Amino acid sequence: MSLAGKSFVTIDDFSNGEILGIFALADEMAADMSAQYGLCRGKIMASLFFEPSTRTRLSFEAAMHRLGGSVITASEVGASSFAKGESIADTARIVGSYADIIVIRHPWEGAAKVVADYAGVPVINAGDGGHQHPTQTLLDLYTIIKERQTIRGLKIALWGDLKYGRTTHSLIFALARFGADILFCPSPGLEVPEHIIDKLVTEYGGEVERVGTSPEARKSPFPVDAIYTTPNSPHQLAMMPDVSAQVELSKGVDALYVTRPQKERFSAAEKSEDIKAKYPVVDKKLLQDRAFRRTIVMHPLPRVDELAYELDADERSMYFKQAARGVPVRMALLAALLGVKQVQVPDVESPPPVHYPVYRRDITPLCPNPRCVSVQPTETKYLRPEFKIVKTRPITLRCVYCEHGFEPKFVASADWHEHKQETKKYHSAASHWAKDIRPENLIIFESEEQAQALGFKPSHFARGEK
Numbered sequence: 372m373s374l375a376g377k378s379f380v381t382i383d384d385f386s387n388g389e390i391l392g393i394f395a396l397a398d399e400m401a402a403d404m405s406a407q408y409g410l411c412r413g414k415i416m417a418s419l420f421f422e423p424s425t426r427t428r429l430s431f432e433a434a435m436h437r438l439g440g441s442v443i444t445a446s447e448v449g450a451s452s453f454a455k456g457e458s459i460a461d462t463a464r465i466v467g468s469y470a471d472i473i474v475i476r477h478p479w480e481g482a483a484k485v486v487a488d489y490a491g492v493p494v495i496n497a498g499d500g501g502h503q504h505p506t507q508t509l510l511d512l513y514t515i516i517k518e519r520q521t522i523r524g525l526k527i528a529l530w531g532d533l534k535y536g537r538t539t540h541s542l543i544f545a546l547a548r549f550g551a552d553i554l555f556c557p558s559p560g561l562e563v564p565e566h567i568i569d570k571l572v573t574e575y576g577g578e579v580e581r582v583g584t585s586p587e588a589r590k591s592p593f594p595v596d597a598i599y600t601t602p603n604s605p606h607q608l609a610m611m612p613d614v615s616a617q618v619e620l621s622k623g624v625d626a627l628y629v630t631r632p633q634k635e636r637f638s639a640a641e642k643s644e645d646i647k648a649k650y651p652v653v654d655k656k657l658l659q660d661r662a663f664r665r666t667i668v669m670h671p672l673p674r675v676d677e678l679a680y681e682l683d684a685d686e687r688s689m690y691f692k693q694a695a696r697g698v699p700v701r702m703a704l705l706a707a708l709l710g711v712k713q714v715q716v717p718d719v720e721s722p723p724p725v726h727y728p729v730y731r732r733d734i735t736p737l738c739p740n741p742r743c744v745s746v747q748p749t750e751t752k753y754l755r756p757e758f759k760i761v762k763t764r765p766i767t768l769r770c771v772y773c774e775h776g777f778e779p780k781f782v783a784s785a786d787w788h789e790h791k792q793e794t795k796k797y798h799s800a801a802s803h804w805a806k807d808i809r810p811e812n813l814i815i816f817e818s819e820e821q822a823q824a825l826g827f828k829p830s831h832f833a834r835g836e837k
C-alpha cells in the first residue's frame with residue numbers, strides 16, 4: 372500500500388495495520404542503515420521547530436540525512452516571519468512550495484492540522500502544544516512490541532503529567548486501539564483531561580473506572596487514579612475501585628511510561644502550587660515491588676527529577692533505547708509519506724473511525740481552549756471555528772483543531788417556525804427541547820448576549836428549565 376502524500380497529524384491518521392506496516396519498514400531500515408542512503412535523494416524536508424527539542428528534531432534530521440535527502444530548518448519564532456505577525460497558513464503555503472515534506476512542532480494546539488490543510492505537501496506533527504505527539508507514539512509502540520512482542524493484553528501504567536503531556540495523549544488512544552489495559556498514575560492535579568477519557572470510552576469501547584479516592588490509596592507509592600480496561604479484556608473490574616487497583620497491580624505491570632512535569636504549559640495557579648513537591652518519583656525503591664519485576668521503564672525524555680539516574684543501569688530501563696529507535700521509525704515514516712517506499716499492511720483489526728456531524732456556521736462559539744490555534748489573533752482572520760458534534764445529550768462539541776470538548780450553554784434551531792423574526796428563540800442547551808434539535812439545524816451561541824444581539828429572544832427554555 373502507498374501512504375504517499377498523507378499527513379500524520381494525530382495518531383488517528385493511521386490504522387493499526389498501517390502502523391504495523393511502518394514498523395516492518397523500520398525493521399528493514401534498522402537492519403542495514405547505510406543501505407537506505409539515496410532513497411530520498413533530491414527530496415527536501417523542512418524542519419520547523421518553534422518549541423525546544425533535541426531528540427525529535429535531531430532524529431528527524433538524522434533520518435532524512437540517512438535517507439540521502441536534504442533538510443532546511445527554522446527553529447526560532449523570533450527569527451521567522453511569525454515574529455512579523457505572519458499566519459500559520461501563509462507560512463505553510465510558502466514552506467510547502469520549498470519542501471517535499473514538513474515536520475512541525477508548535478506551541479499552539481491544532482497548529483499542525485492548519486499546516487497540513489494549507490501546505491499542499493505531507494505534514495508530520497512533531498508536537499502541537501499539549502495536544503498530541505504522534506511520532507513519539509510510534510516509537511513508544513515500536514519499543515513495546517520489540518520488548519514484549521505484542522501490545523494486546525498488556526498492562527501499561529502512565530505516570531506523571533497526564534494533563535499536559537502530549538506524548539501520553541496520543542499514546543492513550545493508540546494503546547486502547549491495540550488492546551492494552553491502562554493504569555493512570557497522575558501527579559495530583561495533573562490528571563488526564565475529561566475530553567480524552569470521553570473519546571477513549573466512546574470511540575474505543577472498554578471502560579474507565581476512577582480509583583484512588585481512599586486515604587490508603589492516596590498514600591500508596593504507586594498512586595493509581597483510574598483504570599482503563601479494553602473491551603476484549605477477559606476480566607471484569609472488581610466492585611470496590613481500590614480493590615481493582617490492587618488486583619490489577621498484583622498481576623504485574625508490563626510497562627511504566629514516565630513523563631516530566633510540562634511546566635511550560637502550567638497555568639499561573641499551577642505554577643505557584645508546589646507541584647514539584649507532590650510529583651511522584653520512579654526510583655529503585657519503587658521498582659522493588661513485585662508488580663514491577665518484569666516492567667519495562669519508558670520515558671519520552673527529557674527527564675527532570677521524576678526518574679532517578681540510579682535506574683539507568685537497570686536492565687528494565689528502556690528510555691535510551693526508545694529514543695534511539697526514533698531514527699529508523701522516522702526514516703520509515705518519511706520514506707512512506709514521500710512515496711519512495713510501499714508499506715505492507717497486515718490484515719489486523721482496527722476500530723473504524725467514528726464520523727460525527729460537523730458544526731460550521733457564521734454564528735459560532737469560539738473554542739474555549741486558550742492554547743487552540745483557532746483562537747489566536749493571527750489565525751482568526753482566516754480560520755473559522757469548526758466542531759464535531761460528539762454528543763447531543765448533553766450537546767457536546769469537540770474542536771476539530773485542538774480536540775478540546777465542551778458543552779455550549781445556549782442554542783437555537785435553524786428551522787424556527789415559518790422563519791418569522793418574532794419566533795427566533797434561543798434555549799438553554801440543557802433543556803429537554805434543545806437536545807432534540809437535529810444537528811443540521813443546530814445554531815450554537817457563544818453567549819446569551821450574542822444570541823440577543825443577533826435578534827434571538829429567550830424561550831421558556833432559556834433559563835435552564837428542563
Ligand code: NCD
Binds near residue numbers: 507537631
Ligand atoms: C516530549 C515532548 O516534546 O512532548 N519530548 C520528546 O519529544 N521526546 C516530552 C517532553 O518534552 O517532556
